[in-house]
Amino acid sequence: LAGPDDFVARVGADDFGFLQSISGNTLPPADLADRIVTALGAPFEFGGKDAACGASVGVTLYPFDATEDERLMQNAELALQQAKQRGGNQFRLFETNMAERTRNHAALDSRLRLAIDRKEFELYYQPQVSSATGQIIGAEALLRWNSPDRGMVSPGEFLPRAEENGMIVPINEWVLMEACREAKSWHRMGLGPIKIGVNLSPIQFQRVNVSALVVKALSATQLDPRCLDLEITENIVMEDSESVVATLRQIAELGATISVDDFGTGYSSLNYIKQFPLDRIKIDQCFIRNMIDNPSDHAIVRTVANLGHSLGLTVVAEGVETEAQANLLKADGCDVMQGYFYGKPMPAADFIAMMRASRKLELTA
Incomplete structure (x- = not known):
């Protein structure tokens, strides 16, 4: 799924970052996220046995959501949390009210x-x-x-x-x-x-x-x-x-x-x-x-x-x-x-x- 100008890195114990470079031939971010969820949810062989895993994906867009690296990472994390809270194995696009919603949840x-x-x-x-x-x-x-x-x-x-x-x-x-x-x-x-x-x-x-x-x-x-x-x-x-x-x-x-x-x-x-x-x-x-x-x-x-x-x-x-x-x-x-x-x-x-x-x-x- 990654193109020649894309970048994938491990950023946590089970967290990975996917930096997509947008061009005329790349998939729209929502389509890419959907394909990632589908691909990682497919069964595979591991140690001679069938296995499966799932994935939740949070998506944020530069420069529409933010321009600073740290803020973009925070946005993606908020969207990821929303995907997990909705049951996982899905993706969520960052929305501006997610931060406020997260603060309200924390207070509650x-x-x-x-x-x-x-x-x-x-x-x-x-x-x-x-x-x-x-x-x-x-x-x-x-x-x-x-x-x-x-x-x-x-x-x-x-x-x-x-x-x-x-x-x-x-x-x-x-x-x-x-x-x-x-x-x-x-x-x-x-x-x-x-x-x-x-x-x-x-x-x-x-x-x-x-x-x-x-x-x-x-x-x-x-x-x-x-x-x-x-x-x-x-x-x-x-x-x-x-x-x-x-x-x-x-x-x-x-x-x-x-x-x-x-x-x-x-x-x-x-x-x-x-x-x-x-x-x-x-x-x-x-x-x-x-x-x-x-x-x-x-x-x-x-x-x-x-x-x-x-x-x-x-x-x-x-x-x-x-x-x-x-x-x-x-x-x-x-x-x-x-x-x-x-x-x-x-x-x-x-x-x-x-x-x-x-x-x-x-x-x-």
Whole structure:
């Protein structure tokens, strides 16, 4: 790929610089970067065995992006970081806002580390209601960050970054422990066996022993495993399905249940779903939002409900906001409802008050 006027050098342990001299016959920089990624991603023989490697490429242009050597190297490094953060095995062209984005990420990373140390996170709980009885039978634990400097920080602002930098691992470990502790306290209050839903991140399956974390949380809190529901997304299996399935089976053997969250929006096949030791599927709210006016969305909801029941699974509808939606979902066979129609995510104290009021109504009915 290198021409007679190009220059290639090793600049780090696994970093290489490619200096392209532009002329009328050279490839455009983006095309060259794409060819480098493709060439280095191709399998090759090494030591008599087939091998493969990947490459991420950052591209900067002289004199458009900078004219100083040091600044050009910094630009290329920033673009390279962006390529790696997007999953690797691709190239990125330098953009002027990359430096600002990197500074913002660094500042957010610092604040997240402090938030973990200072215990600034808290859990909100959104009720889950039986469509058959109207009773609260569970809740999904949802993470909130109450920053002393910025107030309540939107999960959409910090959770994606926590996934990127790996901080989601200690954060989710705390979420699991805190949710189990809270659910056990509800049992001691006499509020009944409430099932608590906790979301698991794909990063956790890659970096830690998830089943060991579940054992640790259940042992520390003495929560009945049947009251813990672990929510995964469909794309968790895409990395290493055999390992994930083995982990989920270990969790199922403990007595905890497993749900597939946002069902219908991922990329896994029904063959993967069949392999999982699943108990529940949660229909994504994007289908429920327009199901009243959109026959296609309604057909998807009905089909998923039928599929779930044919596999012996409980079907949960997320994002239920109106009585009309609730009635239609009940007619379609959805077993459990969750959404603003039944209650927004709320602090633990408010959820306890809601459960107590619900129990009083049941006793007087």
